Amino acid sequence: MANKIPRVPVREQDPVVRATNFEEVCYGYNLEEAQLEASRCLDCKNPRCVAACPVGLQIPRFIAALREGELSRAAAIIAEDSSLPSICGRVCPQESQCEGACVLGIKGEAVAIGKIERFVGDWKLEHAAELEHTTAPAKGRxxxxxxxxxxxxxxxxxxxxxxxxxxxxxxxxxxxxxxxxxxxxxxxxxxxxxxxxxxxxxxxxxxxxxxxxxxxxxxxxxxxxxxxxxxxxxxxxxGLPRFMGIEGENLNGVVSANEFLTRANLMHAYDSNYDTPIYVGKHVVVVGGGNVAMDAVRTAKRLGAEATIVYRRSEQELPARVEEVHHAKEEGINFRMLTNPVAVLGNEQGWVTAVRCVEMELGEPDESGRRSPIVKPGSEFELPCDVVIMALGTSxxxxxxxxxxxxxxxxxxxxxxxxxxxxxxxxxxxxxxxxxxxxxxxxxxxxxxxxxxxxxxxxxxx
Amino acid sequence: MFKILEKRLLAENIYLMKIDAPRVARAALPGQFVIVRADKVGERIPLTIADFDAEEGSVTIVIQTLGLSTRKICALEAGEVLADFAGPLGRPSEFVHEPLEELRKRRYLFIGGGVGTAPVYPQVKWLKEHGVEVDVIIGAKNRDMLIYTQEMERVASELYIATDDGSAGFKGLVTALFEQLMAEGKHYDECVAIGPMIMMKFVALTTKRYNLKTTVSLNALMVDGTGMCGACRVTVAGKTRFICVEGPEFDAHEVDFDEAMRRQGMYRTQEQRAMAIAAEREAGHKCRIGLDK
Incomplete structure (x- = not known):
């Protein structure tokens, strides 16, 4: 029985090592691993994974092609619906889309669709030169x-x-x-x-x-x-970052996650061969619980700071991908759940010294269906830090x-x-x-x- | 890639560069800025536009060598290229959108300090071309550091010079010269000041006493220059604004200059370190224990 095979684990960089470098965390599957994982797919008549994919990727079809060793056919099936499989295989929230709907996931572990997609996408990039592109005749528009x-x-x-x-x-x-x-x-x-x-x-x-x-x-x-x-x-x-509108937000040391990540990613500030500066200090506090917050906090950690996530709801409500939260924890990120900043405090020179926070508890569900956080009376405390990164979403x-x-x-x-x-x-x-x-x-x-x-x-x- | 068409030394460490950038030249208006990157490892830095010529497709910038990135840009020669030259960014000066008959009723005073004199020029030129009277004060440390005096003479109704040491024109700060003009009975309806933050702060304090509406063009740290990073946050009338998309020009009497100056220093330590490392490397020193990482 195909589903007796446990989900094939994916090889990853050691957490202790990777917390100090910018190399890719996940190594992905090799052909053998990808085909073994592909063999777990039940090839359902009514594939729930396809319905759960925002672009309706023909998941069982490309998985079957891979299982049969027909890689270029697998790539072509993906290409019917997606032009960026290597990217999506890495950054999609599979657990709430395809993999979240996988029948195998009801009693056991879902097929690692994201990792398989990534494998096929990467294979296609490796073999891009040999693959043919068909373009329709020019329309003149x-x-x-x-x-x-x-x-x-x-x-x-x-x-x-x-x-x-x-x-x-x-x-x-x-x-x-x-x-x-x-x-x-x-x-x-x-x-x-x-x-x-x-x-x-x-x-x-x-x-x-x-x-x-x-x-x-x-x-x-x-x-x-x-x-x-x-x-x-x-x-x-x-691309427009949001700020909280709290006291002390314009102190030196408070930055948007957009600024912090743009300096690190686009401008390569982590690489001394590039000119753009970045400041992490000793302790970085990142406010927010989404993927961007995880990216910022893990970047700060890699740049040598102690790094803490401050999020106003509980871990269950974290909007970030499960894999990112898991990786962040492995890398030694501190998580302060049910905590919300009310002010940023600074020294006489105008540099950040701490965030004043309050503890929260969860009340009734709000319009988004998530339980809304309420301030615990008398719970104010100060969290010392020298950089505060606001990862509150963008508009x-x-x-x-x-x-x-x-x-x-x-x-x-x-x-x-x-x-x-x-x-x-x-x-x-x-x-x-x-x-x-x-x-x-x-x-x-x-x-x-x-x-x-x-x-x-x-x-x-x- | 953007070709440097012309490069001239205007004063010690101050260079004029004319850049081939047709799209920017066609769209530019007075008051706007560009983001420049010298090479593929360079920083993105904002520079105010000093002139533009849509027909020629060129944009002029004036740069003072202050840090690693400005030094890098200034080390390039005519015929060489800048990796990136993006713009025009920010909102054009407010007067560009005002009815001309209103503008022509006013008398403007522009105050340019140091390298800030350059971005004053396209504004004065635009007003002159549209029949508006403009007086200009140019301030500099000394005679040798004065820039744009000849160009300004052509477009200003009256041109006044102030130098700290009195080697040219009035001896003293631009604010003292301004007060002297007021004592002589001059009348202005609007003032625009562009220069070092500290100069703009004191111009604002001075003109406030005369109830003279004053606009300043703020320079700040930026990464993208399009509203993405928020590094250029400034407090104006108690509200946080983004200089890159809501500015760079603001009501001088509402700007929190002390905060703005403090925020400019956010990366000073890193910049000084980078400069020191670059100097060591230039001197042939190679760090073998990794302190330059």
Whole structure:
């Protein structure tokens, strides 16, 4: 019986060693391990994993192809629905998507779908040169994509495959959006994985232009009216950091997780060959419980600081991927659950010395269904530290909406768009975090692909 | 890659560079800045635009060598390239969007201090081209450190010079010269001051006494320059604002300058360390016990 085989463990870097370096934590499966794990799949008639995947990846089909040793077929099956398997296999919250729905998980352990996907994705990158790309004949229509993150890349590759002339505009000096500025090297290698998956998109004929800030360097209007683009897709993400609005937040030593991670990831501040400085001090407190908080706290630890997570709910409610929390614990991160900062304290020179916190307890569930935290009276205490990193979530950048006529946003600053990605302005489509607010790589990718279909339909009619 | 079309030494450690950046040149307006990265290991640093020419496709920046990154940029020569030159960033000066008939009723005073004189120029030039009267005060340590005097003379209605040692023009600080002008009976409707934070702080304190509406252009630490990192946070009228997207120009009388100056020093220790290491390396020293990591 296939399901008698226990889930194949994945090889990882030793926690003590990896807490001091930026090399990838998880080594992933080799062919033998991946095929053994693939043999656990029951190939259900009604695959619940497919329904639970935001892009409807044909999971049992590619797993079967891998089991049969047909790797290029497995890669092709994935490519029908996803252009970034090496990335998604690493950063998707599988436990709440495909693996969370796996029948095997009811009594035992789910199939390690993410790890298998990663294996197939990495195999494809290794063999990219031998694989053929099929692109439809040129349509002679131009589409501009704003942002080279997951939404933009997914939208761009589909449109390029269908024969559109696609140009991606990126504000930063490096392609990949949150994949390069947000997610750390130890979780998603930049050169080996991200740059190569982007090179694949480039091979489809997509053009990339860096250092172009849409809303400043050019506008949506100038792209449509002056540069001859027939449609625009906005995948500009959610890059604006939130702060708590508490006393002492502008002291030296308080930074947003975005700043901290951008310095470390995009600017390579952890590498002494690069010029960008970063400050960690002796003890770093990270406020928040999402993936970004985990990334920040683990980066701080690797840079030599004692590192602590402060989160206002309990461990059960942590929004981060289970694997990230598990890895963080292994690496010696301190977790202060049911704790909320009320002020940042500083010395006479204006540098952080501590966070004043209160203890919380969980009350009734709120509109999100999570039990809302309530302050325990008289529980105030001070947590000494020299750096405070705010990882409280992000919202979309207003730069594009505020410089484009007819583009509506909701009260959270997210672009208004239909399920298919059509905004309130004709010819302008949007998807990913710019529409939903901060979410996941896979959801952004799914939105990019939906919008590609909508753009194709729009331009075919026009 | 962005080619350096021209490079000139304006004063000791102050260089003018004209950069080939057609997209930035076409979109630029007075008051905006760019983010510059010298090479692929370089830092992203914000620099205020000193001039732009949409037809030629060029943007001019003026840089003073202060730290590792500015030194790196200034070491490049005409014909060489900058890795990145992104912009224009920030909001243009408010007057750009005001009706001209209103502007023409006003008399402006611009105060430029040190290297901050350069970004004053495109603003004065724009106002002059649109028929608005502008007087300008340029302040510098001494005669040799004065920049942009000839250019400014062409666009300013009246140009006043102040040097700390009196080697050119008025002897003393720009604030003292301003007070002298006021004592002489000059009248201004608006003031714009750009220069070192400490100068802007004292200009703000001085003009407040005269109830003169004053705008300052703040320089801060930034990484992306598009609102992503929040390193440039500043308190204006008791509220936290991002200089990169909500500025760089703010009402001088509402800015918390002490906090802004303190925040500029956030990475000073690391920067000084990096400078010291770079100097050691340049001198041929190779650390064998890893202290330069």
């Amino acid at each position: 131009k589409v501009a994509i704003v942002g080279s993150g997951p939404a933009g890349l997914a939208c761009a590759s589909d449109l390029a495959k269908w024969g559109y002339e696609v140009t991606v505009f990126e504000a930063l000096h490096r392609l990949g959006g949150v994949l390069v500025y947000g997610i750390p090297e130890f979780r998603l290698p930049k050169e080996r994985i991200v740059a190569r998956e982007i090179a694949e998109v480039e091979r489809l004929g997509v053009k990339f232009e860096k250092d172009v800030i849409v809303g400043r360097t050019v506008t949506i209007d100038s792209l449509l009216d002056e540069e001859g683009f027939d449609a625009v897709f906005i995948g500009s993400g959610a 979309p950048n207003p730069l594009i909406a505020s410089t484009t006529k007819g583009l509506e946003t909701n009260r959270r600053g997210c672009l208004t768009a239909t399920e298919e990605g059509a905004t309130t302005r004709e010819g302008v489509f949007a998807g990913g975090d710019a529409v939903t607010g901060a979410a996941t790589v896979i959801l952004a990718m799914g939105a990019g692909r939906k919008a590609a279909k909508a753009i194709d339909a729009y331009l075919s009619e026009k």
